[in-house]
Amino acid sequence: MFDPTIPRSLCDMVDRELERDERIEWIGMPKRIFFTPVATGAFLFGIPWTAFALFWTAGAAWGTMKMDEGPGLFSIFPLFGVPFILIGFGMLSSPIWAYLRAGRTVYVITDRRAITFEGGWSTTIRSYPPEKLTDVFRTEKRDGSGDVIIARRAWRDSEGDRQSEELGFLRVADAKDVERRLKQLAKQAGGGA
Secondary structure, three states, X not given: OOXXXXXXXXXXXXXXXXXXOOOEEEEEOOOXXXXXXXXXXXXXXXXXXXXXXXXXXXXXXXXXXXXXXXXXXXXXXXXXXXXXXXXXXXXXXXXXHHHHHHOOOEEEEEOOOEEEEEOOOOOEEEEEOHHHOOOOXXXXXXXXXXXXXXXXXXXXXXXXXXXXXXXXXXXXXXXXXXXXXXXHHHHHOOOOO
16 A cells, blocks of 8 residues: 555665554655744754854954964964854755655554654654554644644753654644544554544
8 A cells, every 4th residue: 555656765664664464554755845843943043143153254264364474373263163154054954954854754554553754864763552642633734734743752951941842743634634544543452542
């Protein structure tokens, strides 16, 4: 039951993950968009960051060129701005990375579990057995697409602030159908929902 729009490499990864006699009930990919909420935030923050880094580096280069002392220790001072410029370019390119990551992500509902394959430099595979599908909900847009949230991951950052991330089937075309299938899987296995 593979969708021909899903790349062969992702289909092969799904095949390797499935257990013997496990049957696919639904398979899909997220909608490929550039400006996800995370990518938009990084992009917007990257604009002033990069502008300031370029301004600072140019000012430092101009200032060291004006010195009449010739080459010396201060002539490398503008190079300290280069890492900040690269970080800024990374933030500005985050919409591109979000688009590419969506092309390496696939979601699967089988007769036994829900599985997410989230691609990037490496692939993160999360498997949700029916008993983990007790608190499934969706956020939906007018066109019916949306996120079907299965779980939340919480942690504290280095400053002690609480952070969280919603996990599940993000930016799927028919969020209501996916939610219905996940709840049906949970019910069949006696997981409630």
